[in-house]
Amino acid sequence: MASPSDKVTAGKIKAVGIVSAGDMGSGIGSVLIDGGMEVVTSLDGRGDLTRLRAGEAGMRDVGSLDAVVEACDVFLSVLVPAQATDLAQRVADAMRRTGARPVYVECNAISPKTVAHISEVIGPTGATFVDAGIIGSPPKPAQAATRLYCSGPDTEAFEALAEFGLNVRRAGPEIGQASGLKMVYAASTKGTTAVWTELLLGARALGMTGALMAELAPETNDVSRKLIDSVPDMPRRARRWVGEMEEIAATFEELGLTPRILLGAADLYRLVSETSLAEQTSREPNPNLESMLDLLVQHLRASKPLPG
């Protein structure tokens, strides 16, 4: 157990706590375990898929959240955006009950303002707070492709995890910088995918797909081909992306920029979430673009009659 005055360096980190063990959490866990770090988690009340992922990654289930907080020196919060604040509150309560003060690393896709709010939840416990933003797919052992940016006045403990296989980069000294970077980067990928999904759907509903594809000439135009190819990769992530788009919208609004582009992206991913496309897991192949668009157009038509 680390007291807030300790400098936590690699040698002093005995265990990392990760909640929850989704694709991203279990990916990070498996990298750390492969690098020789112990990873503890709490599977109380969690579903079969989470238990399967945690087991495959080699994470140790210590039972309750209190037990995780007591067993780890660094705690990683890796969830869907909507649960980030609630988890921080529960961890702060667990810290008070147990007296343990692991470094709290806020890894979720949330706006700098939401991160600031969460740092105020953790702050009174005295635990060190680190802002982090993850760019890339869930990491795998022996691959350093996924970047874990961190920012804040004291990121040493999190940076020390680089010695166990994570690709950690410091974004700056302020809480909010790592998350801000994650938000604008996610806008570049998921915001763009939302625009392209919507226009491909619009063309399909208008019966103009052939003419549009000829105009975009995806067979000869690298940009349009890559953007179109990214669309079928989205549905299984659509549910998670709804909240993330809302956080990016909030990030832009806090800066005086319009939130509507990304709120519309959230609308679009919500539409996809309403269909069976969103049931797919990462273990199944992506849908075919045409059948995906057809299913979504049928869903639209069932919701609202189309002209013609």
Added chain:
Amino acid sequence: MASPSDKVTAGKIKAVGIVSAGDMGSGIGSVLIDGGMEVVTSLDGRGDLTRLRAGEAGMRDVGSLDAVVEACDVFLSVLVPAQATDLAQRVADAMRRTGARPVYVECNAISPKTVAHISEVIGPTGATFVDAGIIGSPPKPAQAATRLYCSGPDTEAFEALAEFGLNVRRAGPEIGQASGLKMVYAASTKGTTAVWTELLLGARALGMTGALMAELAPETNDVSRKLIDSVPDMPRRARRWVGEMEEIAATFEELGLTPRILLGAADLYRLVSETSLAEQTSREPNPNLESMLDLLVQHLRASKPLPG
């Protein structure tokens, strides 16, 4: 002068009317004139730049709108979206006053529903109505790069203009198809540019441009490089694009899709329109990306204090 029962073929078209002579209208005019067609326009009450463009293109100013309607066999409406319905009403009035019935071609970037409304304005005159959608930059003589899609039950007169140098393509038999294609295509370019302008601005305002650019690696990533490069090409078009984004939003909404992505794009282009960047003409070089972003961030900060 064509009566509604005439089939207007290339040999029967003596003159084309174009209102107004902006970049696009004068570009189309110059191609037709180069191809041997007479082009008439009305410069009553128009500004110096419009007169200059019309003169350079070789368009003949016949004075009033009534005179244009009387002098042409095919009338092209080429304006900003917000003026399309008003021009149609004025042309319908001119047709009634003069008895002339040129084919009316609705070339503006407007939603299929707005096109349907305009066809109802022209319909009672008995004039043939053609829906058209222009994809590409203003055309130039001896270049067939810009595509002019048309749709509707009788597009023969417009298609005949291909013989005078325009790249005309038929999109289908229904009013709204050509415009619908234009809308979804414009979403792919201008919608994507809006997302990228916003995220580059967000990164600049957060002080994270360097880290973002490293993540996007524009020097090695064709997609991000091309999308970033498209941003400085936008400001001089921002004013015109506000209304166009609103028409694309309406197109999506009519299909049951969210209008918010494109309404947000309109917000973003409105923001750019409020700055000196929008004063630039097509005869001046594009701004540098960095100075463009700096100017916009200053404008944001003047409107709303930023944190930090």
